[in-house]
Amino acid sequence: MNQLCLYLLNQCKTLRTVDHIHACLLKTGLLSDPYIFGKLLHHCSVTISYSLDYATRLFLHYPKPNVFMYNTLIRGFSESPRPQNSITTFIEMRRESSLFSSVPPDSFTFAFLLKAAANYGSLMTGMQLHCQALIHGLDRHLFVGTTLISMYGECGRVDFSMKVFDEMLEPNVVAWNAAVTACFRGGDLESSERLFESMPFKDSTSWNLMLAGYAKAGEMEMVRKVFSEMEVKDDVSWSSMITALTQNGCFDEVFSVFMDLQRLGLRPNEVSLTGVLSACAQAGAFEFGRVVHGFVEKSGFSWIISVNNTLIDMYSKCGNVAMARLVLETMPAMKNIVSWTSMIAGLAMHGHGDEAIQLLNEMEESGIEPDRITFVPVLYACSHAGLIEQGHECFSKMKNVYNIEPSIEHYGCMVDLYGRAGDLRKAYEFICQMPVPPNDIIWRTLLGACSIHGNVELAEQVKERLSELCLTDSGDYVLLSNIYAVAGKWNNVETVRRSMTNQRIKKTPGWSMIEVDKIMYRFVAGEKQNNITKEAYDKLREIMLKLKVEGGYVPEVVGSVLHDVEDEEKEDSVTKHSEKLAVAFGMARLCKGRVIRIVKNLRICRDCHTVMKLISKVYQSEIVVRDRSRFHSFKDGSCSCRDYW
């Protein structure tokens, strides 16, 4: 009976099934056995991580918990969203109550407690725990010492990490590795390298952490060097490499490393898969992403939450919200806060404001509380769909129901909400009464609103604020110049242009990408000719002609280019915009009836927006453009943004 229950417990993956075992143990009286009880507690707080509430209630009913039980609960809390509970449990453990004497902590206790302190980055707590460990004579314990090194590294005191490390009697590889990682955390690449070189022994973890460390510092040359010099590449090496490339925007390399991995007959793990899918999401590689999704299903990775969440993100960012929804609705893994937030973000990007709000409600009904990150896409959805009332409601719900202090991102969404809707005065007043100082993004949002609604005076003031912050970018100048151009103030356009030249501010080059046969093609405006661009240009010329004849197209040049030059030249530079080239290339290469999906690094311009609408009508084809800020889905002459931008 004893063995059977333990066996069954190990099979339990959800709380529902644990419940049955719990009842069984209770009925047979086995639950009072400390060993059995400890197993059950461990299962609830560590193995099934989202059942900590259950574990806590279980624990409270146990008459005299031992060290193992305390350690188990502390460990569970240390990885939870509220690691502070580990400390509370420790205090409880140390308290002398009238019934029981306090339970003395051991090395396990401190390892878990320090992990908790590291996870919420509290140096004060970490130091107090360090003292406690010292009092109990456990600060010299090898495992405790190693966790101290990590904790100090996570809490931003690498100097303390080094002190602990230097005073260690016999550091092993793990301690060395912890020290190297701490140096990377502190941004001290040289110390990391020096330590790495002087290690008496290196294991594969040592190599892997060098790779990850360089990746986080953006040192991609070193990442590639480490990866090629590694004699033994394990699972983690491959997935670290893939994440390293993904995090640094080297998407082509992600795809080729992923294929190398498979070519060598190795099986990608879930981390590699999330990495590749995230690369697909960012690059807009829909076809490739679909293939990876197929692999996920076939190889039994559908149970992994993070993989599902990245699939939702991938489909959304590749323009297919319907598929994203399907993943969310059918995923076998338990939906967590990231799943819901990703989907809300997907709907927001596509301008489906009402659905985004509805999903927030569904999320709340399912028992998962939205956090500060969730509210960013929620508010974004409201502003991009013109839902002023709902935006307002969500903002106060966040503050009053969930007690979330709005951050600058939330304020930014609100400024956008008012500004985009044309209430520039309210947007401005909102900025003035914010409890945090406005940053460049806030002002830039307002500048964008001025541009949409043609408010020259406010735009000038805003530009002034931006200049004071010394954070102007080329886009701000272009925006201001366009505002002047629309108002016909050509002298001012000229002034802006000249100040750009004087300050050597270069326009960020615009590029657009399109995937054809799982290969991404990138087009840059005004790029020199090659076979690919020639093909695009030829097709584009044909398209523009047809649009003029059949669609009544007139180039909209004023708001879109910087220079006040001859009309023909203006028309020419607008024609060369990368998104037009990418679309033309897609029209030339893709079969008729296929959706043309474009990813652009900047915002799509008005003229291109008009052209896309016309193409979708004249050619009866669907075009989806993901620009810097959102999706535009063109169908039969109109856009999903309803010209709300």
Add this chain to the structure above:
DNA sequence: CTAGGGTTAG
């Protein structure tokens, strides 16, 4: 029956 260092999603 529990540990420490390396890779994952909004």
